[in-house]
Amino acid sequence: MSTEALAVTLLQRAHSPDTASTLYRDKIKLRPLLLRPSSPDPTQNARSARQHARRSKQRAVRKSNKPRPLSAKQKRSLCIYEIPKSQQKYSIYEPIHVMWCAYIRDILGLVDGKRSHIEAQDAGPFLASADYHGAIVEIVRSRCASRVGMTGIVVRDTKFTFEIVTRTDEVKVLPKEHSVFRVEVPFKDKEGEVKRMPLVFEVLGEQFQHRATDRANRKFRWHADPDL
Numbered sequence: 001m002s003t004e005a006l007a008v009t010l011l012q013r014a015h016s017p018d019t020a021s022t023l024y025r026d027k028i029k030l031r032p033l034l035l036r037p038s039s040p041d042p043t044q045n046a047r048s049a050r051q052h053a054r055r056s057k058q059r060a061v062r063k064s065n066k067p068r069p070l071s072a073k074q075k076r077s078l079c080i081y082e083i084p085k086s087q088q089k090y091s092i093y094e095p096i097h098v099m100w101c102a103y104i105r106d107i108l109g110l111v112d113g114k115r116s117h118i119e120a121q122d123a124g125p126f127l128a129s130a131d132y133h134g135a136i137v138e139i140v141r142s143r144c145a146s147r148v149g150m151t152g153i154v155v156r157d158t159k160f161t162f163e164i165v166t167r168t169d170e171v172k173v174l175p176k177e178h179s180v181f182r183v184e185v186p187f188k189d190k191e192g193e194v195k196r197m198p199l200v201f202e203v204l205g206e207q208f209q210h211r212a213t214d215r216a217n218r219k220f221r222w223h224a225d226p227d228l
Helices: 003-012 017-029 046-065 072-077 090-108 120-129
Strands: 136-142 151-157 161-165 171-175 179-185 199-204
Touching: 003 017, 090 120, 090 151, 090 161, 090 179, 120 199, 171 179
Parallel strands: none
Antiparallel strands: 136 151, 136 179, 151 161, 161 171, 179 199
8 A cells, every 4th residue: 555545544544535536735745845944034025134133233332332241359449348547437337236226135035035045056047047237246355365355346246357446436347266255145124224134145156157137048057065
């Protein structure tokens, strides 16, 4: 049996003989064969082709003229993250410390006197993931004895350091590694008056060796107290 007869026989199983012959003639035998399916669109004339080429060139020029982000070396050379001398004053950052106290009391659940005390196991995860911009920190233990006793308001919390402004209007950079920091959280009632002694926490600097934005999603793990 030839291929033509086989195709017609298969079509006659679902259609009448006349319909099968028509379908074979129109859909199979006389079906056009596209020899160049990837040829240019015949509706596109020379003018539209020139416009397309001109727009493609303009997009390439705009992309090449887009400024690239600054590298870390360029940021240091431009002193982007350095605090000007006129702004290195302790009094400027005291309002930020007041805001930080309200923030830390909120995440610890100490608002409106709902809790009178908090345990270290409960406070550890919150303190490790908190933001310390505006906190008053003090180094109580460190392998570098000259750093012990340094106190100030945190104005920049980087991955490995706390940058603080001291009461003498000086900027100090405190490495987090091999250091223990003391942080005080005051109790206040609705009128803003201090009712009792503040809560005092001592935290290991190794727990904070991440950027403030990255610490929010990290899990807190207990570590042994290092030999300082």
